[in-house]
Amino acid sequence: MTDHKPGVDEATGTSFVGHEWDGIQELDTPLPRWWVYIFAATVVFAAGYVVAYPAAPDTDGLTGWSSHRQLAETLTAEAAARAPRLNAIAATPIEQLPANPALMRSAIEGGRAAFKVNCVQCHGAGAAGSKGYPNLNDDDWLWGGDIASIHTTISKGVRNPDVDDTRFSQMPAFADILSKGQIQQLVSHVRAISGQGKPSPAGAALFAENCASCHGPDGKGMREQGAPNLTDGIWLYGGDRATLTETIAKARYGVMPHWAGRLDPVTIKMLAAYVHSLGGGEANPPPPPIATAGGANVGP
Numbered sequence: 657m658t659d660h661k662p663g664v665d666e667a668t669g670t671s672f673v674g675h676e677w678d679g680i681q682e683l684d685t686p687l688p689r690w691w692v693y694i695f696a697a698t699v700v701f702a703a704g705y706v707v708a709y710p711a712a713p714d715t716d717g718l719t720g721w722s723s724h725r726q727l728a729e730t731l732t733a734e735a736a737a738r739a740p741r742l743n744a745i746a747a748t749p750i751e752q753l754p755a756n757p758a759l760m761r762s763a764i765e766g767g768r769a770a771f772k773v774n775c776v777q778c779h780g781a782g783a784a785g786s787k788g789y790p791n792l793n794d795d796d797w798l799w800g801g802d803i804a805s806i807h808t809t810i811s812k813g814v815r816n817p818d819v820d821d822t823r824f825s826q827m828p829a830f831a832d833i834l835s836k837g838q839i840q841q842l843v844s845h846v847r848a849i850s851g852q853g854k855p856s857p858a859g860a861a862l863f864a865e866n867c868a869s870c871h872g873p874d875g876k877g878m879r880e881q882g883a884p885n886l887t888d889g890i891w892l893y894g895g896d897r898a899t900l901t902e903t904i905a906k907a908r909y910g911v912m913p914h915w916a917g918r919l920d921p922v923t924i925k926m927l928a929a930y931v932h933s934l935g936g937g938e939a940n941p942p943p944p945p946i947a948t949a950g951g952a953n954v955g956p
Contacts, residue, residue: 742766746922751804751940753929760929767930770923774915783934787893788910793935796890798882799823801938807928813914814882822914825882830866831905838862843900849875849887850895 663672665683673682709717716722741762745753754760771783778789785791795801799809809823816822830839838858845859864873870883877885884892893899893908915924931937 742922745925750807750925750928751802753925754803754932754940760933763926763929764933766923767926767928767933770919770927771930774919775927778912783931788908790892791890792931794890795936795938796885796888797936797938798825798877798879798884800879801932801936802940803928803932803937804940806931806937807925809912810924810927810931811914811916814912815909816911816914819914819916823882823912825870826909827870827883827907829905829907833866834862839901839904842867842904843897846875846886846900846904847895847897850889851887852889852895 664670665672668683668685670683670685673684675682705711707717708719709721711717741759744759745763745766748756748759753763771779772781775783779785779792780789783792790796790798797805799805812819812822814823815825830842834842841856841859842862843859844853844856845863847853848855848859863871863875867875870878870881871886872878872883875886876888877883884890889895891899892910893903915927919927
């Protein structure tokens with residue numbers, strides 16, 4: 657770059673700045689007048705905004721407007737609009753919620769939002785779960801898939817030592833009870849009843865002696881014990897031989913947090929409604945028969 661005495665461009669009549677780069681000189685072209693006017697207007701507007709609105713720290717501005725106040729007013733109005741539906745959900749027993757389609761739809765949508773905040777970390781955005789975290793879309797349930805049972809599971813959690821009536825089951829670690837060969841025989845039997853291998857008479861005998869009390873003699877599980885169905889091909893950790901060996905030898909002890917006390921009762925109801933709606937929800941069991949004075953059992 658070299659410096660020259662500023663001259664005038666003959667073609668445009670504009671003065672040069674006085675710098676040259678490889679024979680190219682820079683014109684001292686003035687800014688368009690319209691651009692200067694707009695820039696000046698923005699400066700004036702900015703000064704007025706600072707005075708009128710709380711643009712500076714610890715100031716309210718002449719208008720008294722506040723984004724925090726506006727948000728609070730919006731949230732208050734939204735809460736007031738939602739209150740009748742939430743109150744109706746709160747007043748409806750969980751097992752009666754499906755009988756009111758409009759209220760059930762509202763509960764499902766509320767539960768959908770709550771699920772995205774509290775549950776997707778383990779069960780996934782689509783509730784399909786992953787290894788160790790159940791798929792909530794299918795019809796395989798450890799403790800029951802009717803809306804009341806789901807509500808109890810969400811409220812009480814699974815294996816929470818600080819909750820007296822939490823969902824609880826405990827499978828022993830058979831590495832401390834059986835030999836490696838016996839564990840493999842058990843694995844063979846479990847794979848056989850799930851349609852993955854040939855029958856193992858020795859494994860069947862071991863299963864009857866050690867596992868049938870929880871999983872049932874046919875391996876179809878017992879919800880009272882929280883014991884899974886081993887015959888349906890749906891696995892929480894996996895049904896291959898290596899994974900089944902680890903499960904039987906070391907046992908599993910997954911924990912689900914209890915949400916009672918963490919979420920309000922209405923939100924828990926809405927979560928139960930949403931999970932029940934995902935595709936695997938079951939109908940509520942019929943109420944138990946009522947005993948009459950004569951001893952006969954009659955329905956409600």
